[in-house]
Structures are given as structure tokens and as C-alpha cells.
Amino acid sequence: YTFSLRSADFFALQPRQTLALCSDRRGLCINPNRQCSGKRYNVPPSAEFVARVAGIPTMAKLPYQDTAEGLDAAFVGVPIDTGTSNRPGARFGPRQIRVESAMLRAYNSGTRAAPYESLVVADIGDVNVNVYDLKDTCKRIREAYRKILATGCIPLTMGGDHTIAYPILQAVAEKHGPVGLIHVDAHADTSDVVLGEKIGHGTPFRRCVEEGLLDCKRVVQIGLRGSGYSADSYEWSRAQGFRVVQVEECWFKSLAPLMDEVRNQMGKGPVYLSFDIDALDPGFAPGTGTPEIAGLTPIQGVEIIRGCHGLNLVGCDLVEVSPPYDTTGNTALTGANLLFEMLCVLPKIKYY
Template sequence: MWSLCRTFSRSVVSAGGLFSLQTRTFPTPLCRSQIHPPVRSSSGTRFNVPPSAEFVARVSGIPTMNKLPHQETAEGLDAAFIGVPIDTGTSNRPGARFGPRQIRVESAMLRSFNSGTRAAPYESLVVADIGDVNVNLYDLKDTCTRIREAYRKVLSAGCIPLTMGGDHTIAYPILQAVAERHGPVGLVHVDAHADTSDVVLGERIGHGTPFRRCVEEGLLDCSRVVQIGLRGSGYSADSYAWSRAQGFRVVQVEECWFRSLAPLMEEVRAQMAGGPVYLSFDIDALDPGFAPGTGTPEIAGLTPIQGVEIIRGCRGLNLVGCDLVEVSPPYDTSGNTALTGANLLFEMLCVLPNVKYL
């Protein structure tokens, strides 16, 4: 467990090129006894802050997300990173069960502040890594039950889940728990695929069906659903007719080519109208040239820059949960797909409600 239970001064480079020490101090990750429950003073100054690589080697320690403390439950947390290591819902390449583990390893590169937006999530929210859902790799339906029950507990603690998948099946039971707490939610769905199939190989639950099931159960506010980056060949001339018929806004990838997506996200923010929103990001939304480690790659996808624009464009939304799914490390031994996923999850943390910007 974490042993660096002390504070340090953050080193900075002065105008003359010499190192000096700021007067403010930042806590390193707290001991487990200190974070369960976390100390949350009225001034809001006690948070879990990832250790700086200036003082702690990235390759050292237990690989939690962003080297945050591990906590058994979501009690006392504002947000939590959670792994759901399954790939039993996949239709092509397996391997996403290893996604959460590899994302955590690659997240050692992440730092505490967002230099692009000046977001300071670790000065705003109490965040920890609460480990993985105990999934059943032999029974997908049982796994969905386990996921739903686990997320009910997280949400009942008033904690916003940031999920590392796992294949996209997991969005269905997560949204069951989310809608149970918040009612039908808006959805920002970033993906190469609509994931609205009805039955695949005789099964109604899999990574190609979650959002069809969500609509059937009334989990989504269909007037506040947008799907971005859809592409690829299909089984009919219009693969997205069902989505449009439900009232979803469908943004096919051709509408995104060679463009900034910041204007699109202005429209999406208006569409979401202040209600609760869930963000679901399949890594295969990105072109496989950037993210080859995924189960169902499709060419001509979004760039990482556009992915970041979409997430940063969610700032100001009432986000009640986020996921990053379908990272399959065996298909990218460089680790870069998982590294991209880790960075996108950090961007999601930075746009949660109540995160301050410096």
C-alpha cells in the first residue's frame, strides 16, 4: 500500500533557469487509512494527488490509475476509476479483458494538471481507483448482473464512475444503474459502430446491442442522444436508420473529416439541455492507425485530436458517468492504444462537474 504519506513542495523553473520552490504544498497520495474515509475539510484542501515523477519513479509502485490510492469502495469519493475486465461480448478480436490493467500501467505517464485547459481535477475532487468489478468470464448475463449491482453501490455513494473497459457490453448494465438513480439520461456516444443491433447469433446481449437494450428499457432520453464517428460497411444501405428513428442525432465520420469538432460540441451541449448525461467512448472511434489495439477496427476514423475535442466539448454538461471501452492490448504491444485510452479518461475526469480551472 502507499507509503508516501507526506507533503512536498512542487519544483518549478524560474525565469533564470534555476529551480525554486513554491510556497504551496501538495499532498502525495494518502495512506489508505487516511483515505477511507477521506478527510474532507470545509476548505476542500485535502485530496488524493498523484505523486510527481520528479520525486517518485513512474515504474515504481502498484499500477493503479494515475498512481492514485486504491480504495475498496466509493464511500467518500467524488469520482472513481473502475475496471470492468470482460471481452465475452465481443464479435471479433478478443483481449479487451486486459484493457483495464494495461490502461492503468500506461496511466503512469499522466500528471496532475491539464496543461491544455488548466483543469485541476485533483484540487477539486476526491478521486481514487476502486479496482475492478468481479466479473464472471463464463456467463455474460451474470456478469451484467454483477456490473449493475456494483454500480448501484458506487452511485448510491454519490460518486461519479469513470470506467475502463472491457468490451462495450458493459454500457448496458452501467446505464441500468445510472438511470435507476438519475432517470433517463442523455448520451454522448463516440464509436465506429452504433451498437444498436437487436439479436446477434441468437443473443440479445453483446457489445453490438447495448444501446438497443437501453432504449427498450427507457434508460435513455432519446432526444438527448448523439452518436459521433459512425462508419464502416453495413448490412443495409442505411445502417443507422434505427438510431435516427428513435430521435438520436447521428454524426457519421464523413461529417468529421478534416474538421475541428468544437463547433459540433457547441450544438451537442445545447441538445443536452442541462439534464444528466452519460459519456461512452469506444476507442475504435479513433482511426486504427492511431489506436490499433481494439477488437473491431474500421478505417478512416477520428483522430486523437478530435477525440479530445469531443471530451473537452462536454465541459459544462451534467456528466453522471463516463466510460472508455474496447482497448485490446494484445493487438497493440506498444501500449499506445492503452496510453491513448488513459489520456482520454483523464480528459473525462477534467470535465466532470465541479472541477475548477486555474
């Protein structure tokens, strides 16, 4: 997926062409107009020269590799919906996000971030889950993320239902200790037992608290809404020390001021970002398992992620995209763009 080009051929190209080509067959940045450092980077091919519909889908048309070795950040899929309580289909989320991610380009025009001039990034495929056994799947996820994190790579995860946050955070906390959490969602996902089961997409953050994986004074939940099983569905979260931002506090306003406060709350410690696509209103993101009306806008979703710039992010996920309910592909497209925004706020990203 990176261009193979001899130096003599490169400098024979017209100026407009040289602006579009950044790497040789090894992924080495060779374009002086990009002011690259000379470090080896993986640069996706430009749609100016390679049709978006061509090639095997990887996230953002990045190169694929088997492991996280040598990577600063990696996109990884966790294709499960075994923990889903309502509409299934999130097991196909990573695949569809990759397809829609062909629209992504190399630079963030809004923030001027240049992720592929800053970090070595690739798509490392999917965790080999067990679609018949959720507990075994959690074990497989935990072991896979231990290996990813051991390399120093920051994982950017495509779900999959929200159950996956629990084993991922087990691995993250093993490496970093209790972490801060920015949780963007329609639901708190702090139930104790659902239908007799303690593991599912409605329980991950209860399990994380019980196991000491979270620094509870550095947890914020944004966008919570919908009917509940009690008059105060978020009492337990507040009792743990979480900051709860219900959706009514977000209506009709920019969330940039909120994120100023969140950055102060998170401080310099490690932070994990978990973004459930159902945080967005189903008018914008209908392809999800448990939709709730009156949600966040995509603009607010982007504001939240961009507001994480400067934090010590050690991992991110985008979960609950369900392609069977996403007839236009817009939910997966939105998910792909939000994942790109996450990449653009990781530590050490270069901005023009």
C-alpha cells in the same frame, strides 16, 4: 501513493520541491502554493520524485480503496470481452490502461483543469465479473454500479467490451432517470440480435432504448462508419430521435463547433459519455477488437471530451482497448489520456 510528510519537513524543502508535493499521509492538501481549500484530496505522487515504473499500477497512480465511499469520482475497471464479436483481449484493457496511465500528471496543461484540487478521486479496482457467463456478468456490473452511485460518486469506467454500457446505464437510470448519451464509436451498437443473442457488444444501446434508460432526444452518436448489413445502417438510430454524426461529417475539421451544438442538445439534464476507442482511426489506436479505417483523430477525440465541459455528466466510460493487438501500448496510453480528459470535465472541476 500519497506523500507522508511532517509539516516541519515540508517547509524545509526547497521551493521547487514544495511545488511538487501536495498532500500528507492522509491525503490532505498542505501546499499553500496550490491554493487548495483544505479539503482532503488524493494527490498522485509526482514523477519528479517517484519513478513512474515504481509501485503497483493504479489509474494515474492514485490511491486504491475498496469502495466508492467518500469519493466524488472513481476509476473502476470492468475486465470482460465475453461480448466481443471479433478480436478478443479487451478483458485485459483495464490492466494495461492503468500501466500506461503512469504517464499522467496532476494538471491539464491544455485547459488548466486541476482535478485533484477539486474532487476526491481514487481507483476502486475491478468489478468481479464472470468470464464464463455474460448475463451473470451484466448482473454483477449492475449491482456494483448501484453501490457506487448510491454513494454519490461519479464512475469513470475502463473497459472491457462495450456490452458493459448496458448494465451500467441500467444502474445510472435507476438513480437519475432517463439520461442523455454522448456515444463516440465506429459502430452504432444498436443491433437487435447477433447470432441468436440479445446481449453483446453490438447491442447495448438497443437494449437501453427498449428499457427506457435513455432520453432519446438527447442522444448523439459520433464517428459512425464502416460497411454495413444494409444500405442505411443508422436508420434505427435516427428513428429513435438520435442525432447521428457519421465520420464523413467529421473529416478534415475541428469538432468544437459540433460540440457547441451537442451541449445545447444535452441541456441541463444528466448525461452519460460512452467512448469506444475504435472511434479513433486504427492508425492511431490499433489495439481494439473491431477496427474500422478512416476514423477520428486523437485530437478530435479530445475535442469531443473537452466539449462536454459544463454538462451534467453522471458517468463516463472508455471501452474496447485490446492489449494483445496493441504492441506499442499506444492504444492503452491514448485511452488513459482520454479518461483523464473525462475526469477534467466533470462537474465542480476547478480551472486556473
